[in-house]
Amino acid sequence: MLFYADLHIHSKYSRATSKDSTLEQHAIWAQKKGLSVISTGDFTHPDWFNEIKEKLIEDGNGAFRLKPEIEKTILKNNRPVRFILSVEISTIYKKGDKTRKVHHIVFVPDIKSATKLRKKLGHIGNINSDGRPIIGLDSRNLLEITLESNENSFIIPAHIWTPWFSVLGSKSGFNSIEECYEDLSDYIFAVETGLSSDPEMNWRVSKLDRYRLVSNSDAHSPSKLAREATVFDATPDYYGILNSLKKGNGYIGTVEFFPEEGKYHEDGHRKCNICLTPEETRKLEGICPVCGKPLTIGVLNRVCELADRNINNKFKPHTAGKVYSLIPLAEILSEIMQVGVTTKTVTNEYERLINKFGSEFSILREIPIEYITKDFPLLGEGISRLRAGAVVKHSGFDGEYGIIKLFRQNELIKKKK
Numbered sequence: 001m002l003f004y005a006d007l008h009i010h011s012k013y014s015r016a017t018s019k020d021s022t023l024e025q026h027a028i029w030a031q032k033k034g035l036s037v038i039s040t041g042d043f044t045h046p047d048w049f050n051e052i053k054e055k056l057i058e059d060g061n062g063a064f065r066l067k068p069e070i071e072k073t074i075l076k077n078n079r080p081v082r083f084i085l086s087v088e089i090s091t092i093y094k095k096g097d098k099t100r101k102v103h104h105i106v107f108v109p110d111i112k113s114a115t116k117l118r119k120k121l122g123h124i125g126n127i128n129s130d131g132r133p134i135i136g137l138d139s140r141n142l143l144e145i146t147l148e149s150n151e152n153s154f155i156i157p158a159h160i161w162t163p164w165f166s167v168l169g170s171k172s173g174f175n176s177i178e179e180c181y182e183d184l185s186d187y188i189f190a191v192e193t194g195l196s197s198d199p200e201m202n203w204r205v206s207k208l209d210r211y212r213l214v215s216n217s218d219a220h221s222p223s224k225l226a227r228e229a230t231v232f233d234a235t236p237d238y239y240g241i242l243n244s245l246k247k248g249n250g251y252i253g254t255v256e257f258f259p260e261e262g263k264y265h266e267d268g269h270r271k272c273n274i275c276l277t278p279e280e281t282r283k284l285e286g287i288c289p290v291c292g293k294p295l296t297i298g299v300l301n302r303v304c305e306l307a308d309r310n311i312n313n314k315f316k317p318h319t320a321g322k323v324y325s326l327i328p329l330a331e332i333l334s335e336i337m338q339v340g341v342t343t344k345t346v347t348n349e350y351e352r353l354i355n356k357f358g359s360e361f362s363i364l365r366e367i368p369i370e371y372i373t374k375d376f377p378l379l380g381e382g383i384s385r386l387r388a389g390a391v392v393k394h395s396g397f398d399g400e401y402g403i404i405k406l407f408r409q410n411e412l413i414k415k416k417k
């Protein structure tokens, strides 16, 4: 079965998340988006873990579903949403002469293993306050504890290029996966590209050839689910996903943000309104021409640093999957209707389209353009451009999201008339 999965999600118990980030809302939004499998996130948090145990039931093969009495109030079609147990953990520790901060997504196949892992981590650090706990533990040892919880537990290093919190990050990461996980590195078989990088960028780094690339939303509110996702053709459950990522059969590819839209794509200073390419940064020796302080180095620059294939590289490693680029439907509507993305106008139109066409992924990727055009001509034109990759890009930098547009401003004014 072909399906979309979003394996990195946060609950309302993680810092800076929405109060609406509940299991029910996640299931509702997973359906709207067209996701079949989502992660619970945050299972180390005691209150969230209790909710998981109260509201979910095992559905076989390491997957969970909402209890039937809850599910029937939510489910709009006959495609159930399945959950798998996961948590993002931030390890902070000294190694060599540097402080390392690395985020990991930890997966376990059952409640028993989750309980075991929670107990162990609870002895090492505080898992009670933040849904994404920060633990003073070497990444290698976190992997060891994970593997001890169950032979089928695994770790995917999270958003591997973000400067401050990732395994390859320029500020507090390493130059390779092996330096981070040492003798246990062979147990890592997939890495998360993150919102600021796409597979093509990763394919320039031969050290990453052996890893399957996954993309997830890292959502802090339910409507952000499926910003990015991973596509499988397997059984929609824990082992279907695990085997696809490990062995490749069943791994289809990823649905991606345009990397330019990510908050740390290029280099720069937000306060100084300076955004630079890696080449420009090199010429300035990494110093901001406005304030004279070191620039925040983005993901593209860091990829260039570790890359051993050049920027026009067309090489695809044997682990490569298909890549589908997208813009969230609400953002497309906001552009076309020329109102804010959170306005009632956009929300109402979004809901109408989902009710009519089934899910966001079907609209963005599957429904024949002529059907969409018949319903909403400008949207049909926009989505046909999106599917062809004909978009206008302005890169994100230093924590500022980039902007991706489908139309030029004068085009929309003309078309409206």
Ligand SMILES: [Zn+2]
Residues within 6 Å of the ligand: 088, 103, 158, 159, 165
């Ligand atoms: Zn993270």
Ligand SMILES: [Zn+2]
Residues within 6 Å of the ligand: 269, 271, 272, 274, 288, 289, 290, 291, 292, 293
């Ligand atoms: Zn500056």
